[in-house]
Amino acid sequence: MSTITIGVDLAKSVFSVCAVDGAGHVQRRQDLVREAFELWLAQVPAGTVVAMEACSGAHHWARRCLEVGLQPRIMAAQFVTPFRMSRTAKNDRNDAEAIATAARQGNMRFVPVKDVEQQARLAWHRVREGYKTESLAIGNRLRGLLAEFGIVIANSDVALRRALADLDQHAALPGEFKELIRGLAAHWAQVRTAFDACDARIEAHARADARCVRLRAVIGIGPLSADAMVASVGSAREFKNGRQLAAWLGLVPTQHSSGGHTRLGTISCRGDAYLRTLLIQGARSSLQRAKAVATDKATPEQLWIRTLDGRMPFGKVIVAIANKHARQIWAMLAHDVDYDPHACLNHPMHQQTQAAQAA
Numbered sequence: 001m002s003t004i005t006i007g008v009d010l011a012k013s014v015f016s017v018c019a020v021d022g023a024g025h026v027q028r029r030q031d032l033v034r035e036a037f038e039l040w041l042a043q044v045p046a047g048t049v050v051a052m053e054a055c056s057g058a059h060h061w062a063r064r065c066l067e068v069g070l071q072p073r074i075m076a077a078q079f080v081t082p083f084r085m086s087r088t089a090k091n092d093r094n095d096a097e098a099i100a101t102a103a104r105q106g107n108m109r110f111v112p113v114k115d116v117e118q119q120a121r122l123a124w125h126r127v128r129e130g131y132k133t134e135s136l137a138i139g140n141r142l143r144g145l146l147a148e149f150g151i152v153i154a155n156s157d158v159a160l161r162r163a164l165a166d167l168d169q170h171a172a173l174p175g176e177f178k179e180l181i182r183g184l185a186a187h188w189a190q191v192r193t194a195f196d197a198c199d200a201r202i203e204a205h206a207r208a209d210a211r212c213v214r215l216r217a218v219i220g221i222g223p224l225s226a227d228a229m230v231a232s233v234g235s236a237r238e239f240k241n242g243r244q245l246a247a248w249l250g251l252v253p254t255q256h257s258s259g260g261h262t263r264l265g266t267i268s269c270r271g272d273a274y275l276r277t278l279l280i281q282g283a284r285s286s287l288q289r290a291k292a293v294a295t296d297k298a299t300p301e302q303l304w305i306r307t308l309d310g311r312m313p314f315g316k317v318i319v320a321i322a323n324k325h326a327r328q329i330w331a332m333l334a335h336d337v338d339y340d341p342h343a344c345l346n347h348p349m350h351q352q353t354q355a356a357q358a359a
Helices: 034-040 058-065 076-082 094-101 116-147 157-165 175-208 210-215 223-233 243-247 273-294 302-310 312-335 348-358
Strands: 005-009 014-020 026-032 049-053 071-075 253-254 265-266
Touching: 014 034, 014 094, 014 157, 026 034, 026 094, 034 058, 049 058, 049 094, 049 175, 058 071, 071 076, 076 094, 116 157, 116 175, 116 223, 157 175, 175 210, 210 223, 210 312, 223 273, 223 312, 243 312, 265 348, 273 302, 273 312, 302 312
Parallel strands: 005 049, 049 071
Antiparallel strands: 005 014, 014 026, 253 265
16 A cells, blocks of 8 residues: 555646655645546556545546545545645645645545445435425516516415416406516426426435335435435445434534533534435424324334423424434444334333333
8 A cells, every 4th residue: 555645636627636655745746637637547556545625526536546446535625624734825736735634634534435326316316406496486586576566476386376377367467578477487387397307206216225215214204315315325334323424414513612511502514414404304294293193102202202392492302303313324224224113112221211210
């Protein structure tokens, strides 16, 4: 294995490369255009660590490194920033050196390299989010334009469709304006159709993957959450335990502790905001189900949720449920086990509590 660590500041056209030796001294710097960088990778000695920040194209180049026998290391940009020599002189060369220095830290956390299938599945989620945003914008634009002529529509897609279908009943509207609204409505319908197609494809992915089927047994985990989690974390074995996965998703409190005094703040909101949003929305569903189910038919988890709801604010309850779901997802993916709603009864802490109450 080479003692040289190479830091690469990725870009669209020109990549900045910095190589440091085992003592951390800079050996060479160079800037390479995209085609030259790909040829240069094939000439790097096998086993060399090639580090880069997690950004657009990082997983593609990590896979190229694996193909030529190199060891890619992808890091979150927030972990690289402290290693930049000058905070005021940010440029590609300084960034490449900071990346190489950060990759040499023994406690550095790296992003797992995604394969092509994982990225393709996540692309459906990204496109779906784009269609969702675009659909909402077009719907609001239609409501705003119609409101200028005194036609106020309720905030729902059904009400908007009904109003657009009855557009001819408003004789006072100019014909040119009606033509504009119909064109915009046709575009809105196309976006909604594309959005539904993304939903159908994601649902098909979730049905065909045994891991997604396993995750969907958890109340509050649907096809979107299951498919996104599997495509993002894979087997989840990159995380040591469920707590690390929850922390990676930003579902743990920030700390401002000093002098032996523990001070916890709001959740960190680090990591993938999309996954965190899905888990939070799923937690809302799980809370509603726990409240609606009869006590004699409730699972231990639902009874736990009811206890939380009785003594904590709504927001904290939702985050606690999402955190628990993240840990359950890690256990199911890392150990290839099915969801067991009664698994908590076998936990040592629960058994100790029961023994203390019985005594």
